[in-house]
Amino acid sequence: MNFLRTLPVGLPLYLMSLFLVSSLNLRRLTEEGEQRALALEKQLSDARLETLRSQLHPHFLFNTLNALMTLVHTDPAKAEEMILCLSSLLRATLEARDKPRIPLRNELQLAHDYLAIQSLRYGDRLKTLESLPAETLACTVPPLILQLVLENAIKYAVDRHAAGGVISLRAERLGEKLIIEVEDSGSGLNSEPRESHGVGVANVRARLAASFPGREVSFDLLPNHQGGITARFQLPVAGEAEDGAVS
Numbered sequence: 459m460n461f462l463r464t465l466p467v468g469l470p471l472y473l474m475s476l477f478l479v480s481s482l483n484l485r486r487l488t489e490e491g492e493q494r495a496l497a498l499e500k501q502l503s504d505a506r507l508e509t510l511r512s513q514l515h516p517h518f519l520f521n522t523l524n525a526l527m528t529l530v531h532t533d534p535a536k537a538e539e540m541i542l543c544l545s546s547l548l549r550a551t552l553e554a555r556d557k558p559r560i561p562l563r564n565e566l567q568l569a570h571d572y573l574a575i576q577s578l579r580y581g582d583r584l585k586t587l588e589s590l591p592a593e594t595l596a597c598t599v600p601p602l603i604l605q606l607v608l609e610n611a612i613k614y615a616v617d618r619h620a621a622g623g624v625i626s627l628r629a630e631r632l633g634e635k636l637i638i639e640v641e642d643s644g645s646g647l648n649s650e651p652r653e654s655h656g657v658g659v660a661n662v663r664a665r666l667a668a669s670f671p672g673r674e675v676s677f678d679l680l681p682n683h684q685g686g687i688t689a690r691f692q693l694p695v696a697g698e699a700e701d702g703a704v705s
Contacts, residue, residue: 521609525579540578547571551602558669559598559696562629562636566590569604569627576612583622584612594629597636598696600669606658607640607689615644615686624684631695638691643684670694 522544529537550568554560577584608625615623626641659677666675673694682688 522575525575529579536578540575543571543575543578547575554601557601560601561595562590562597562599562638563595565599565601565604566595566627568602569608572605572608573625576616580612580616580622583619584616585622585624587624587626589626589628591629591631594631594636597631597693599636599638599691599693600665603662603665603691604638604640606662610658611640611642611644611687611689615642619644623686634695636691636693636695638693639688641682641684641688642686644686666691666693670696 522540526537526540526544529540547568550564550571554564554568573584573586604627611625615625623643625643626639628637628639628641630637659679662677663675666677670693674692675694676690676692678690680688680690
């Protein structure tokens with residue numbers, strides 16, 4: 459106390475004010491640093507998600523263009539119809555490109571456009587069944603998350619079997635979980651190697667984790683009663699907010 463009495467009048471108050479201002483500036487700089495770190499983390503997450511998405515598009519386009527090249531020579535009318543379907547699918551894909559998730563009804567439209575293209579190629583050899591209750595359609599999923607699964611199902615259940623095959627698409631809401639299954643009647647997991655499974659499964663799981671950060675998700679390939687494979691998604695229920703954003 460004797461020391462404080464020897465200081466010039468107002469100096470203790472000045473030092474306290476300086477300390478408070480410094481503390482506030484430090485807090486502000488810390489908060490700004492945290493905000494920049496969060497923004498950078500989001501940018502990196504978005505870039506990673508875009509990279510994962512881009513891995514699917516060339517694969518899909520390559521297969522579709524190959525089919526189109528064949529039809530140009532064998533059935534020009536079907537080729538023209540396929541071009542129209544492809545144009546519609548690509549337009550819808552571009553509209554969904556910048557959205558982290560879209561309603562399941564929109565994802566199903568993309569799937570239907572894709573299956574329409576494949577139906578032109580395979581005709582009666584490709585049969586599809588659906589069970590999609592209305593309560594599942596507003597739940598959101600990553601765009602084109604079904605793409606690789608459908609491609610593999612067609613490749614191994616239809617393309618490699620002269621008699622063709624059946625692909626079933628189902629969705630079910632169980633409380634706060636959305637279950638989506640794509641079942642094919644092709645050869646099972648152990649009957650022949652499916653070379654794209656390793657990369658494809660890893661890609662799908664990575665996209666799900668990036669699209670639902672911090673939430674429980676799963677993607678598994680399971681044998682089914684038809685002797686083929688069931689690709690099973692388990693996702694948290696997430697719907698559209700009133701402003702059109704995803705929750």
